[in-house]
Amino acid sequence: MMTVYGVPGWGSAISEVMLTLAEIPYKFVDVTGFDAEGPQRDLLKIRNPLCQVPTLVLENGDIMTETAAIALMILDRRPDLAPAVHHPERQQFQRLLIWLVANVYPTFTYADYPERWTADAPLQLKTSCLEYRKSLYLWLNDRLIAEPYAFGEQLTLLDCYLAVMRSWGPGHDWFQEHTPNISAIADAVCQIPQLRTVLKNNEII
Incomplete structure (x- = not known):
């Protein structure tokens, strides 16, 4: 199962909606507060030095960012969604x-x-x-x-x-x-x- 690092209502919501529509299971990790110094930023920075959401950790451990790239990845699995x-x-x-x-x-x-x-x-x-x-x-x-x-x-x-x-x-x-x-x-x-x-x-x- 992949992991989505995000904040409710932020850009990570797009990835969550796309993954849910595509019936791809994921776990959500809330990193609210990542945009200021603190433990949530430190947690996100380990996966993505740019500290951006969404940051996805795929099933094989690879990191995926950028919602358009995530959309293209999803289309590889669900081409019917385009x-x-x-x-x-x-x-x-x-x-x-x-x-x-x-x-x-x-x-x-x-x-x-x-x-x-x-x-x-x-x-x-x-x-x-x-x-x-x-x-x-x-x-x-x-x-x-x-x-x-x-x-x-x-x-x-x-x-x-x-x-x-x-x-x-x-x-x-x-x-x-x-x-x-x-x-x-x-x-x-x-x-x-x-x-x-x-x-x-x-x-x-």
Whole structure:
């Protein structure tokens, strides 16, 4: 069984939801407080010197990080959780998977701890990152089908990202008003019975 080092509601929630959907068993180790000096950071640092969540220890002892890489690993075991190879939507799935991590994730990196990046105007940096994040979600919303999932009837790992990220800033009400496709997809994922426990544990529902 693999082990997931994470924090409830943080980025590790995406990995938990994906693993649960793929029916891959794992053990969760809560490292809340890892972002400050202390025993939880020390525990995580042994596995991942960068001290990031999620950090996975696989069944063979190998370390896996980065949610997109974890998604690709899961697809090796459950290829049905992405559009099939040679399917016209396959490339769009790949694009949006990496797009989320490459574009949206950094807005949290800088907005959550603005004082790490600027001593002069941390509030301005936080505000600017949030506004940029909103523009990214608006762009994404217009490229999703939401009937009921991002690629129509097929449930994919991309939908797991949207369900979790909808619970982060700018907040549920903003998504409901401005990005109805993202909200509809997140709602559909949250109604999947096998995911309810992990979603509740991460305060997503």
